[in-house]
Amino acid sequence: MNWTAILAIYKFEMSRFFRTxxxxxxxxxxxxxxxxxxFGAAIGSRIxxxxxVSYGAFIVPGLIMLAxxxxxxxxxxxxxxxPKFIGTIYEVLSAPISFLEVVMGYVGAAATKxxxxxxxxxxxxxxxxxxxxxxxxxxxxxxxxxxxSFALLxxxxxxxxxxxxxxxxxxLLIVTxxxxxxxxxxxxxxxxxxWQTITLFNPVVYLISGFRWAFFGMADVPIGLSLLAIGGFxxxxxxxxxxxxxxxxxxxx
Amino acid sequence: MTAxxxxxxxxxxxxxxxxxxxxxxxSIEQGEILxxxxxxxxxxxxxxxxxxxxxVPTGGTVSVGGHDVVRDYRGARAxxxxxxxxxxxxxxxxxxxxxxxxxxxxxxxxxxxxxxxxLRTLSLWDKRNARVIELSGGMKRRVLIAKALSHEPRVLFLxxxxxxxxxxxxxxxxxxVADLKAAGVTIILTTHYIEEAEAIADRIGxxxxxxxxxxxxxxxxxxxxxxxxxxxxxxxxxxxxxxxxSHYGLVLEDGGMALTYTYDTQGERTGITQLLSDLSGAGLVxxxxxxxxxxxxxxxxGLVKEGTA
Ligand SMILES: Nc1ncnc2c1ncn2[C@@H]1O[C@H](COP(=O)(O)OP(=O)(O)OP(=O)(O)O)[C@@H](O)[C@H]1O
Ligand SMILES: [Mg+2]
Numbered sequence: 001m002n003w004t005a006i007l008a009i010y011k012f013e014m015s016r017f018f019r020t021x022x023x024x025x026x027x028x029x030x031x032x033x034x035x036x037x038x039f040g041a042a043i044g045s046r047i048x049x050x051x052x053v054s055y056g057a058f059i060v061p062g063l064i065m066l067a068x069x070x071x072x073x074x075x076x077x078x079x080x081x082x083p084k085f086i087g088t089i090y091e092v093l094s095a096p097i098s099f100l101e102v103v104m105g106y107v108g109a110a111a112t113k114x115x116x117x118x119x120x121x122x123x124x125x126x127x128x129x130x131x132x133x134x135x136x137x138x139x140x141x142x143x144x145x146x147x148x149s150f151a152l153l154x155x156x157x158x159x160x161x162x163x164x165x166x167x168x169x170x171x172l173l174i175v176t177x178x179x180x181x182x183x184x185x186x187x188x189x190x191x192x193x194x195w196q197t198i199t200l201f202n203p204v205v206y207l208i209s210g211f212r213w214a215f216f217g218m219a220d221v222p223i224g225l226s227l228l229a230i231g232g233f234x235x236x237x238x239x240x241x242x243x244x245x246x247x248x249x250x251x252x253x
Numbered sequence: 254m255t256a257x258x259x260x261x262x263x264x265x266x267x268x269x270x271x272x273x274x275x276x277x278x279x280s281i282e283q284g285e286i287l288x289x290x291x292x293x294x295x296x297x298x299x300x301x302x303x304x305x306x307x308x309v310p311t312g313g314t315v316s317v318g319g320h321d322v323v324r325d326y327r328g329a330r331a332x333x334x335x336x337x338x339x340x341x342x343x344x345x346x347x348x349x350x351x352x353x354x355x356x357x358x359x360x361x362x363x364x365x366x367x368x369x370x371x372l373r374t375l376s377l378w379d380k381r382n383a384r385v386i387e388l389s390g391g392m393k394r395r396v397l398i399a400k401a402l403s404h405e406p407r408v409l410f411l412x413x414x415x416x417x418x419x420x421x422x423x424x425x426x427x428x429x430v431a432d433l434k435a436a437g438v439t440i441i442l443t444t445h446y447i448e449e450a451e452a453i454a455d456r457i458g459x460x461x462x463x464x465x466x467x468x469x470x471x472x473x474x475x476x477x478x479x480x481x482x483x484x485x486x487x488x489x490x491x492x493x494x495x496x497x498x499s500h501y502g503l504v505l506e507d508g509g510m511a512l513t514y515t516y517d518t519q520g521e522r523t524g525i526t527q528l529l530s531d532l533s534g535a536g537l538v539x540x541x542x543x544x545x546x547x548x549x550x551x552x553x554x555g556l557v558k559e560g561t562a
Contacts, residue, residue: 002327008357015350087341091400094305095358096330253267253308 005097009105010112013079017113028067028117032124035063039185050187053216056129061212062184063125068118068143069150069179069204073171076110076154081167084158084251093252099245107155111147118143131215139214145230146207152237159250178204188220203229256280257318257408257439258304264312265299265463273299275463276313281408281441286434287468288450289443291460297443298338300460301410305335317408331359334406338413338443340393342385348372348396349381352403359404371402374429391418398429409433411442415449427453459556466556475546480555482545483514483525488538495535501528 017024039059050058083089092102125131133139161167182204188196199205200221210226213219219226244251258281265274273296281287289297302308304315304322314321320328343351352368372378375395380388385396394414401409411430415423430440430453444450450457451471458468467474490509501524504513516523532539 002360004360004362005358008354011357012346012350012354015346019345083343086343087337087339088343090307090335090337090341091355091358093307094330094333094335096327096360097358098327248309252306253302 002097002101005095006101006105006108009092009102010109013106013109014112017075017109024113024117025120028120029124031067032063032121033128035059036125036128050190051216051218053218054129057131057216058187058212059185060122060125060129060131061215062179062182062208064118064121064143065146065204065208065211066179066184067121068114068146069175069207070171071114071117072110072147072150073154073157073175075113076107076151077158077161077167077171078154079106079110080155080158081161089251099241103152103155103241107148107151110151110154111144114147114151115143118147133215134217135214139211142207142211142214142226142230145234146211149230149234149237152234152241156237156240156244159244162250178202179208182208183220184208203233206230207233255283257283258441259316260300260304260313261315262313263300263303263310263315265296265303265308266311273463274303274310277460277463277465279458279465279468281439282456284434284437284439285455286430286440286442286453287456287458288454288471289441289458289460290445290447290450291443295460296463297460298412299463301335301412301441301443305333305410306330307335332407334401334404334409336394336397336401336409336411336414338416340390340397342393342396344386345384347382347384348377348388348399351385351396352399355400356403361404367405368403371399374402374432375399376425391422394418395422398426402433406438408439408441411440413443413445415444415446423449461556480515481518483516483528484543484545485512485514485532485539486510486541486543487512488540491537495537497535498528498531501531 036056039055047055049055080089083092122131157167157170181199182202183199188199188205188209191199206221206226206229209220210223210230213223213226243249258279260277260279260281263274263277264272266272277296277300289300291297299308303310304317306322306326310323314323315329316322317329318332320326320332322329346354349368349372352372353363356363356368369378372381375398377392377395377399380392385393388396394417398411398414415426418426427449430442434440442449442454454471456468457471457474459466484506486507487510491505492509494503494505494512501514505511506513514525514528516525
């Protein structure tokens with residue numbers, strides 16, 4: 001394993017992040033605050049509690065998940081698409097490193113950035129509502145796994161995309177709806193029965209449910225299923241990555 | 254001499270079915286400077302890309318320093334530095350950081366002294382903290398070279414290193430290339446400037462339409478394929494080439510003051526002796542005679558025409 005090379009990619013990617021640190025920091029703080037004003041104050045005044053948790057606190061895991069998923073995808077897809085777009089990818093392709101090492105560098109950096117933003121949102125939320133995390137280790141573990149798996153997905157999208165539209169298409173048309181409909185802001189039990197069943201086909205439900213369990217010890221679906229979902233999703237992304245590596249699909253002409 | 258790069262039957266067909274390399278065989282000697290000449294679309298960049306890992310060859314083998322570029326890519330690529338044809342750099346990054354990045358990417362431990370040396374050699378030290386976007390085109394090209402040299406390659410590929418570079422800077426680059434050669438680096442460069450190949454290469458390869466037409470010592474190539482011009486200056490101007498000299502294909506120049514005779518140095522007989530005696534037979538009085546070796550450019554144009562004919 002060429003750790004020097006992985007670190008080089010990782011650091012180079014992170015430096016892009018640090019160049020715009022203030023911006024990276026401020027935008028999640030503002031958007032989180034807005035969510036609390038809109039959802040917490042407006043809706044929260046009507047919905048008092050969800051299964052014994054105040055509505056404001058209830059939406060925190062969903063908020064974090066929403067940000068972490070979109071950030072992971074955006075960072076990773078952009079991270080690999082940009083060098084492809086401006087041509088600097090030649091250097092990565094000509095370096096004595098394996099595809100796995102390239103993935104580790106880019107995905108690692110994208111996941112780190114997303115994790116950082118997740119932490120910022122968690123902190124900002126704690127200023128608005130009282131939060132007591134029941135399973136802190138599981139919470140961190142879930143967040144890290146989510147960052148990694150969605151960064152993998154983002155990496156795949158970045159390799160697949162042939163232009164900027166495609167780059168934004170998947171997050172916009174697929175991921176954001178799935179996350180919003182995945183119980184970020186409500187409990188599935190609040191839906192009519194038909195919708196409850198339909199919702200269970202949304203993979204994001206399992207992630208958010210598991211993450212919420214780590215916070216409050218309550219979940220829409222059994223925690224085992226959540227773990228299976230995130231594990232399965234990560235494995236699926238890894239298989240696709242492996243296939244890309246084998247075939248050189250859309251990287252090496 | 255031992256070959257450091259061995260190319261055997263290398264083929265490349267792009268996804269759209271276009272065959273860019275049609276079976277290239279080439280041995281590149283350790284420590285030499287090889288210039289690859291060829292018109293646009295000849296396959297020069299494709300050849301380099303196949304060796305460096307940018308494209309996957311569809312046939313044949315390449316080894317660098319004994320490492321197969323596909324099976325043992327780590328071994329092969331660790332020896333290679335690549336300066337691409339297009340200027341491709343991260344625009345907002347500082348010069349020195351992109352150079353450090355290249356070194357790290359190739360798995361080399363940080364070495365600030367080496368990075369400084371490379372930047373100084375390429376007159377970029379003063380610009381080390383400038384962002385790439387603030388540099389001129391020629392400087393950017395030097396940054397590309399600095400990146401390739403940052404990881405101390407044994408084999409350096411320069412894909413048109415002096416395209417869009419002014420004369421002064423081109424001379425500087427040639428000097429850098431000469432220094433690298435002195436340090437034992439093997440250099441393969443592509444160029445459209447014939448005088449560049451003439452000035453710095455040890456051997457010259459000519460590629461056209463995905464095929465290597467020839468590879469030869471520069472001097473031998475010049476001699477073998479060289480056509481020479483014999484310029485005959487006359488004491489008194491003439492209006493036309495005398496009838497009895499017509500079969501020599503002489504060209505009348507300088508308002509009738511000079512005749513040019515082109516001959517093949519390789520030919521069994523050059524015809525010079527006969528021409529000279531025929532000239533005096535025609536009553537022409539000579540003032541001076543010069544011969545001139547034709548440039549690589551002319552040789553090259555001749556070759557490509559032959560190849561496509
Ligand atoms: N990715 C690609 N897909 C399809 N065809 C390609 C691709 N890259 C190059 N070609 C084709 O392969 C041929 C050789 O291209 P190449 O870039 O190797 O030429 P070159 O000798 O470097 O030319 P130049 O002097 O213009 O740089 C060209 O006809 C080109 O159109
Ligand atoms: Mg080219």
